[in-house]
Amino acid sequence: MNGASEFYVVREGDTLSKIASKFHVTLDQIKEWNPQIKNPDIIQVGQQVRVTAPSQGPVGQDEPFPGKDFFQPTVSSPIIEVMGWRLIEEGCSAYPGDEPDFQWSQEDRESYSLWQRKLGFGGSDADGTPGPESWRKLHVPALSR
Known part of the structure; x- marks a missing residue:
């Protein structure tokens, strides 16, 4: 997998x-x-x-917010997949078959919007585009570099 x-x-x-x-x-x-x-x-x-410990960078560190411009359909990154697994762990999945991948997609946006609503955001603040506050609260594990 x-x-x-x-x-x-x-x-x-x-x-x-x-x-x-x-x-x-x-x-x-x-x-x-x-x-x-x-x-x-x-x-x-x-x-x-x-069934295995999460694969991450330095223990206890989160992936820094990559910026709003990062979340575009042309972006493919392991950060997006790791974010997807965190969203699934938080019960915020719009992924068919619960299988996120590296490519930013509509499923990522819908899943992230579920996360934003879970945090209490509404309206344009729950549009599915990650922002610094919701990203920090998601605790996406830092990737090994």
Whole structure:
């Protein structure tokens, strides 16, 4: 998978414990990497579960805001894909099949607009174009350079 980290798609009969064992990680790690899973006893077939630690630059650092002009249909960057995975983690996905990629797209804009609305923004402040404040709150992991 090309994501910022590895994800596993839940199959019939899976539990988080079985998934952790399959990927040689602990159940606590799976829970830490998947904060969107509120009840570890309830997972759904087809759900994506992060099974490796997020790939990022210096631990605890966020990717700096690349500027509003960065978010154009002609832009292709791993920053956009990592942003997409963060939006999915926050429950703000308009991606078909929950698969973001490097290319800035309408799905990225729609997903980011969901994030902006989740933060309480409205109107033109929730148009799907990242701004410095909403970007900072998304905590996109810094990419290794």
